[in-house]
Ligand SMILES: *[C@@H]1O[C@H](CO)[C@@H](O)[C@H](O)[C@H]1NC(C)=O
Ligand SMILES: *[C@@H]1O[C@H](CO)[C@@H](O)[C@H](O)[C@H]1NC(C)=O
């Protein structure tokens with residue numbers, strides 16, 4: 089995800105305007121998979137307007153309202169396309185598991201990221217944040233802050249998950265400890281971009297990362313990042329999937345939409361999802377304390393029938 093071209097913010101602001109109209113003109117082709125795994129009639133789904141300073145943002149909220157129980161919060165950070173059918177689908181899946189799910193906006197309502205924008209241009213838009221990590225962190229913190237204000241949200245139990253660019257984001261978010269949002273217990277990155285930066289020793293944010301073994305995008309920094317986590321005594325897990333390339337969780341990247349470097353991989357997707365589920369149960373204290381080895385069930389944890 090590194091490009092060698094320098095881009096000025098002024099230029100980006102200019103192209104941002106024309107990109108908006110471009111993106112609005114196109115319709116995103118959604119995978120049929122995006123309609124499975126949840127029951128829409130049980131979910132509240134809303135766009136939520138909020139802001140980071142003067143920047144207008146729009147996120148997406150999903151939660152199961154057949155229970156009034158307070159529940160943990162999962163904040164999702166999109167890949168470099170911004171919020172699209174893929175991230176919205178993931179939010180519905182997390183909501184179905186019994187969490188308040190919120191997709192955070194990084195790029196603002198003024199810039200509509202999307203597949204209509206040429207790939208090189210989309211990467212340039214992400215560089216605004218990779219070159220200004222405090223701004224990126226501020227956008228993520230704004231999402232966490234609005235997410236914990238939503239109905240039934242338990243502000244003391246929050247996880248942040250991110251895909252690709254968003255995965256690189258949650259790595260930065262983890263590294264903001266000790267200035268991190270209260271209640272953030274863990275971060276999960278799927279095929280994340282990786283930068284290297286200092287980590288406060290004994291950073292308590294649990295860290296879970298998934299990579300395709302053949303993902304050249306993160307290869308150069310993967311080991312170094314792991315070493316930095318180990319040196320800081322972070323409790324982390326790294327999973328690598330063989331014969332797997334970048335973007336392996338995205339079911340729309342199949343057939344002619346896949347390439348040699350980005351493709352869906354069902355084993356990697358389902359195993360990373362199951363591991364994420366176990367990770368969330370662990371950090372949120374949802375495992376059976378009487379026998380923690382009995383938590384294999386993937387059923388939603390909210391007792392929806394009795395609430
Ligand atoms: C979806 O949820 C609604 C409301 O609880 C229920 O009536 C319906 O049977 C569910 N649909 C499926 C396919 O489970
Ligand atoms: C849950 O949300 C749906 C859709 O917004 C709504 O029709 C339903 O009345 C809500 N149920 C409860 C128990 O609030």
Ligand SMILES: *[C@@H]1O[C@H](CO)[C@@H](O)[C@H](O)[C@H]1NC(C)=O
Pocket residue numbers: 133134135
């Ligand atoms: C959110 O806004 C988008 C763009 O205006 C719209 O297409 C979508 O239907 C909205 N979603 C909800 C749940 O209101």
Ligand SMILES: *[C@@H]1O[C@H](CO)[C@@H](O)[C@H](O)[C@H]1NC(C)=O
Pocket residue numbers: 263264265266267288
């Ligand atoms: C946390 O905030 C303090 C005070 O602003 C700052 O000096 C420190 O560098 C910050 N640490 C991190 C890891 O961001």
Ligand SMILES: *[C@@H]1O[C@H](CO)[C@@H](O)[C@H](O)[C@H]1NC(C)=O
Pocket residue numbers: 290321323
């Ligand atoms: C590492 O962190 C754990 C808690 O996660 C703590 O118990 C242990 O003392 C730490 N080790 C060092 C060397 O600081």
